[in-house]
Amino acid sequence: MSNKMTTKQADNLNHWKLRYDENNIAWCHLDMLDSRANLLSVAVIEELNSLLEHFEKQLPQAVILLSDKNSGFIFGADISEFTPLETQQQALDFLHRGHALMNRIEILACPTVSMVHGNCFGGGTELSLACNYIVASDDASTKIGLPEIKLGIHPGYGGTVRSIEHCGPLAAMNMMLTGRAVSSRAAKKIGLIDECVPLRQLKRAALAFALRAPARKPPRLLTRLASHALFRPLLASQMRKQVGRKARPQHYPAPYKLIDLWQHYAGNRTRMLEQEALSVASLTTTQAARNLVKVFFLQTKLKDQGKKTDYKPAHVHVIGGGIMGGDIASWCAIQGFSVSVQDQSPERLAKTMQRAQASFKKKFKRNRRAVRDATDRLIPDHRGDGITRADIVIEAIFEDVAVKRELYQSIEPRMKTDAILATNTSSIKLEDLSDCLQKPGRLVGLHFFNPVALMPLVEIIRGPQTDEQVVARSLAFGKNIGKLPLPVKSSPGFLVNRILMPYILEAVTMVSEGIPAEIVDKAATDFGMPMGPIELADTVGLDICKSVALILSTALGMALPDNLDTMTKANLLGKKNGEGFYKYRNGKAVKNKNVHSDNIQQVQDRLILRLLNEAVACLREGIVEDSELIDAGVIFGTGFAPFTGGPLNYIKQHNKENLQATMATLENRFGEKFKLDAGWELV
Amino acid sequence: MSNKLMHKQQKVYIVDGSRTPLLKARGQVGPFTAGDLAVNAARPLLLRHDFPLDAFDEVIMGCMMPGEREANVARVVALRLGIPQTVPAWTVQRNCASGMQSIDSAWRNIKYGDANLILAGGAESMSHAPVLFNHTMVNWLGAFMKARSTGQRLKVLSRLRLAHFKPVIALLYGLSDDTVGLNMGETAENIANCFNISRQEMDALSVSSHQRLAHAQDNGLLEEIEPMYDKHGHFYDHDDGLRRDTSMETLAKLRPAFDRKYGLVTAGNSAQITDGAAWVILASEQAVEQYKLPVMASIEDTQWAGLDPAVMGMGPAHAMAPIMQRHQFAIDDIDYWEINEAFATQVLGCLKAWEDEDYCKNHLGLNQTLGRISSERLNIDGGGVSMGHPVGASGTRIVLHLAKILQRTNARRGMASLCIGGGQGGAVLIQNAA
16 A cells, blocks of 8 residues: 555644655545644634635545544644633634544545544544544554543534434533543543554554445444433433542633533534533633633643653562551552562561552453552562662651661662662651651652542652752653653652641631531631641541641641541541541541631631631741742642632632731631731732 | 484583462362462562573473463463563463473473573463363263254254253363373372281371471471462462371271272372462573572482372382482482372382392392382471472472572482472482572
């Protein structure tokens, strides 16, 4: 085939390459100029338009779209092009350009095939859906999705209409509302794509569709019925209920708009397409969407922290097989690293391995080989033999300076000369540990959050003695295990715990003042927190909260509420032993629904302002490099309401004077803990 | 041939080794396949050395019954261990000596300069021995698969009989010798008969085997065992076939297992059916220097012998004799002996044969008797009767443990040997490298 292939170098093509084969099939290769990944940018759309214009004049046998990038198919629209859109009209014009392209592909008189290998998101998926056929490789890297909802919008290039046409409203809405990408196998199952084959067959499969142009099977009757006007209101209300559990309309309007769109216009294709563009245009300009776009770029910014050097340790050794150490070890094994995990006895390691097995099953489901391989990569090591082989040793034992120092002194002589020693301490300063080492520069903090598998952030703690190369390598390691690495200066509580702690302590204090825990938590979730501070404290464990709080209270002069002490002494430790501030039944907090408060606003102010004030203090002290990294750390480390764009962004977007005035009122009433930090000037 | 002989022969060292605990099959499929066992035994071994894994020239592993997904199980294991794809791996079989065959093959390849560093070992999951459909059933299934129409299918279905479901227990056939029509226990009864070995003698050796293993466990003499972890929060760190309450009285109560009425061989004086794996790292002088490897022992010689399958248990007597002759050793030149206890009677038979003038002359081709191997120097930390005999692993296990004994006692030489179903014997001579 390739020997007969002719390349037509059309004029002014920067991003696309057009080749014809002997069947007169036009293969359109996308290879976006100066970009690692393909994006559906304005320029890419324009060029594809010009190609289509050419095809309309000289119709080929068929058109096949494919990517020349190793990184995947198309990652979606170029989000940076959203930022300058200020008015709804501008947004609408922008969207219409995409709509026009999709329609043009759809009505092209020859068969069109999208050939997908690797990631295919957002606009990439919408482009594919506008083609007659989608064939995809069954490679693990192939993921297809419409993740727009995560950016506070929904698909806006006709994706809502076409995805529902392909796989019915239930599967399509589920995909759009969660923003979750699916494997090509799952995509085939729900009817999103037409064929899922091994990579070696992908071209032949695309060719077969292009040449034979088989009729597409319509979705099943039951699936189609779900879109019937009669059932839509009921289904829509179900969807709203489901979304309501995760997101509130005042915080995240996009999912609700998407449901409305479907409910009201699903009966009329043309109108739904029109309304889709209007709906997205109105969303793009919302504060929430702008902030979520910001958060998206913060994520990229964190990943970039890990790209300054490339570092992939051949072997990772974790000391401490408890919940944190064990979870770090199994996470690294899941990510493909060879890992040994050390604990004092086989008894303890047996528990570690059991827990790891559960993580592997959760991650890989019924993929027996993947579970086996991860199990094989995770080596229980009660003697600590892995220390000699390791390129990075992660210490995750209990928080005791003397014990840690003793451990470091005993293991350092066995470590490779350039191996990194990382501690998962959440509260001990690196300076207090490093001076026992021959090479203090090798010690770095690698602060993971619980549960390791779910929390995206890792704080990379730089002590004054830490080598720059060690920091750079640790950041790269953090990125390579699929986490977001955040470089943080060594100081009490680092960034995340320090900002979180005043907020939790204030919550605990309020409960001791007699305000029901349910009210305190509601004030926080009303603000947009994923979980209230009291329930969070219970989940983390009150003993752990107390120990972190103790360290911070001495270092930063925070007062420790009495009830934290009395409860831990009474062995009320939270979720893990069934009772803390709440009682737990089947792992769920039992909450009293009949509690009321006339001043929930003040509760919320007390919580949020202490958090904001501490974030400001961290900015002033330069705990991380800039205010964006504070926002990133707090969002990815605590789940802090992402639609706000982070605590400092929240201050910037709200009336600073008002916030400061509220602080002053609270200071009058509750004392010095509400004293305005000097750093507010800097925000 | 001359090519190999002309080549300067390299010295071959046992660098290190490890094994799993031996887990008794208790009528259930055990938690580990042969591949799993081998992976679990090798991981800690590889972890404690820091040479790159592509330093291995090859991986050789003995195994009779790999899991159904483990064709050429050595290769499966090597890849699962993260040993680079470029390192070849092959599986060897010599029935009960498969784990010794791997060492012998590795030894030869290093000795003649074809390799420098080899991971050699063996594994057996006796509890995973398959239960098969019989041939009538296989044929019936074939016919059923071919049937296309419902009518045809019904017709084939009507031919199905209860007898089709009679299973074939692979382990039973695996432990018998079809050329002479005897199972292994019956060959042991033959030896008891030839050498006039009493039930008391067999039981006494068995009691001693359990006592020795108990002593070894209590005093930490089995340091080559690496704990093994299953998926359900359990770990296994010792040979669990040991019965500390074994005594002449308890053994006397057992019924003969093979010659049901008049036999002497019981489950109590035979090797247990167990799962386990063992590995050694073998290296040339060059590899030892290059990777700064420790050395435990050197392999000095090996020997295979063939004999009447009906008395296969005499294999060690036949395999060790040529080594003794070749090196002109007297009994005392060997400090410690490991003769795998497939059956107590078979170990006793071998000892008696070396003291028997007639046997030495007529069966071993010697001019005089070799003499008496002292019980104090034989299987000093227990053997197959107390810990079991996973056929693919035992050969590696006894060579490794013998090397450990030489180290521990500062002794010079040791000989490890085992009998092989089908009428063979294998032996390895090692020397303390210290």
